[in-house]
Amino acid sequence: MTKVIAITGCMGSGKTTLAEHLHRLIPGTTVLFEDDFQTMTQMNLLELEQWRNRGSSIGELNLNGFDEAIRQSLKASDQRSPKGPKLLIIESQFGRAHPSLADLIDFQIWIEAPLDICLARKILQLSCIPPGNSLGTLSPVEIIELCKVYLTSTATLLRDQILRVRSVCDAVLVNEKTTASMVDAALEIILNRASATLGFENDSL
Numbered sequence: 001m002t003k004v005i006a007i008t009g010c011m012g013s014g015k016t017t018l019a020e021h022l023h024r025l026i027p028g029t030t031v032l033f034e035d036d037f038q039t040m041t042q043m044n045l046l047e048l049e050q051w052r053n054r055g056s057s058i059g060e061l062n063l064n065g066f067d068e069a070i071r072q073s074l075k076a077s078d079q080r081s082p083k084g085p086k087l088l089i090i091e092s093q094f095g096r097a098h099p100s101l102a103d104l105i106d107f108q109i110w111i112e113a114p115l116d117i118c119l120a121r122k123i124l125q126l127s128c129i130p131p132g133n134s135l136g137t138l139s140p141v142e143i144i145e146l147c148k149v150y151l152t153s154t155a156t157l158l159r160d161q162i163l164r165v166r167s168v169c170d171a172v173l174v175n176e177k178t179t180a181s182m183v184d185a186a187l188e189i190i191l192n193r194a195s196a197t198l199g200f201e202n203d204s205l
Helices: 014-027 046-055 068-081 116-129 140-166 179-195
Strands: 002-009 029-033 086-092 107-114 171-174
Touching: 002 014, 002 068, 014 029, 014 179, 029 068, 029 179, 046 140, 068 086, 107 140, 107 179, 116 140, 171 179
Parallel strands: 002 086, 002 107, 029 086, 107 171
Antiparallel strands: none
């Protein structure tokens, strides 16, 4: 039976990088990215402020069928290979903190990283998109605007995310060194702390 492990964290914490590395390193895994479904990051400042004034319920945020995509992936994985441990890795802002995902996740990891580091990584990521990409690259004016929005609203939302999502995680992984060290720490968590839940043994990798 396929098990679901959620990789959660703030923007720029390293969720996508970790999920991609685990997908390559652990045999029989599938990976899904919440960013391919949700529209929260497309909300304008007015919509964000209105959402916050209503109590900033995570359940209000539309994941656009991410939960159904997880169910379909689980079904397909079990049909392909009904025996042996298999893993579906999901990259998510919220994991169990979102009601539509709460019952689908078997083990959840929070990536802990300082918010200033997360912001710097995000700016670098958005500023280094190859020329010709449909997203383009951030101009200096856009970077300034991103920083202004961060100071007025994003930082508060991220601190709230830390309180809500981190509290429902099974393990916390501190991303303060290299990508390789973060991946090694995640593998150790999966093998030594989550093995009973996920069905992996120390010789599975």
